[in-house]
Amino acid sequence: MEDDFLTLEGILKADTRPTDVTLNGQLMPQQARTFIKAIVDRQSILKDVTVDICSKLTKTRTAYDIGKGVLNRHVSGQAVPADAMKKLGVIGCTLDMTKAVSLNARILQETINDNKDNPDFEKEQFEGFSIAFTNDLDYLGIAGIADNPAANAPFVELAKGWVKVAKDSASATKTTTDKTTITERLKVVVQNLHEDVKGGKAEIYLSATDYDAYQLEVADAHPNSGALTNGGIDTFLGYKLKPNSNMEAGEYLATIPKNMVFGIATQIERNRWYDNEESALRYKFVVYCDYEFDIHKYVTFVEYIA
Numbered sequence: 001m002e003d004d005f006l007t008l009e010g011i012l013k014a015d016t017r018p019t020d021v022t023l024n025g026q027l028m029p030q031q032a033r034t035f036i037k038a039i040v041d042r043q044s045i046l047k048d049v050t051v052d053i054c055s056k057l058t059k060t061r062t063a064y065d066i067g068k069g070v071l072n073r074h075v076s077g078q079a080v081p082a083d084a085m086k087k088l089g090v091i092g093c094t095l096d097m098t099k100a101v102s103l104n105a106r107i108l109q110e111t112i113n114d115n116k117d118n119p120d121f122e123k124e125q126f127e128g129f130s131i132a133f134t135n136d137l138d139y140l141g142i143a144g145i146a147d148n149p150a151a152n153a154p155f156v157e158l159a160k161g162w163v164k165v166a167k168d169s170a171s172a173t174k175t176t177t178d179k180t181t182i183t184e185r186l187k188v189v190v191q192n193l194h195e196d197v198k199g200g201k202a203e204i205y206l207s208a209t210d211y212d213a214y215q216l217e218v219a220d221a222h223p224n225s226g227a228l229t230n231g232g233i234d235t236f237l238g239y240k241l242k243p244n245s246n247m248e249a250g251e252y253l254a255t256i257p258k259n260m261v262f263g264i265a266t267q268i269e270r271n272r273w274y275d276n277e278e279s280a281l282r283y284k285f286v287v288y289c290d291y292e293f294d295i296h297k298y299v300t301f302v303e304y305i306a
Helices: 002-006 008-012 029-040 082-086 109-114 121-143 162-168 182-191 208-221
Strands: 050-054 058-060 063-066 088-091 094-096 100-108 173-177 203-207 239-244 251-255 260-265 269-275 280-293 300-304
Touching: 029 050, 029 121, 029 260, 094 280, 100 109, 100 121, 109 280, 121 162, 121 280, 162 251, 162 280, 162 300, 173 182, 182 203, 182 208, 182 251, 182 300, 203 208, 208 239
Parallel strands: 050 260, 173 300, 203 239
Antiparallel strands: 058 094, 063 088, 100 280, 203 251, 251 300, 260 280, 269 280
């Protein structure tokens, strides 16, 4: 139906009628936004960061580096002094989404036959696809180490994630520590935050292993606090701790979550065909995305070196 093109079912269209098995081409912009919304609206790091949905594959974002004392006297007919304008720095990252990543999936014919009378089948399949995309884009945002254009590029080289972008940044604050406790390492993170993100504004991303170790340290230091049984000590000196299972132990990334940018283009390709050899309906979704920081000086990266 014409009205279905914006629904999840309309995007997936998992029926196998002979005249409608092959389905190739880009999603309509409205469909792409529906697809992207399903990906980012989950409990993942993508829900916390700035998601920039772009109509083109490259984009220069505009952010304002606003310091203190930027107000000026307004005098009719007179321009603002040049020195005053310098205080209002216009900065922002450049998103390069020219290298695509793809999700390949299949639905076996047996599964299709078993769900002929299931009105929610297409929605359930789309849910599965979008969950897979969310998990991998979330993982890539932390574990990605390179923008390798090769067709056989390993997963971690499909894009540079935020951790790698921070490591390579000339403006981010980067340091190492030999402190053996998580508590002492977190102190190093806080001590190296940019002045503009102090006071609890930044959040600290750390591995799930280090997060659990921190819970034990708090419990040992405060045996009557209930930390050992209740856990959930998710702040340090007022800064929110964000455990992420994709982070490497001994690595700590701190910034304002909305300073982290996930760019994704509306140019999403959807291909569908029937594989006779496998007796399966095959799907391939292609997306163009990138990971960046708007203001690199608001990023702190600390690494434990034994």
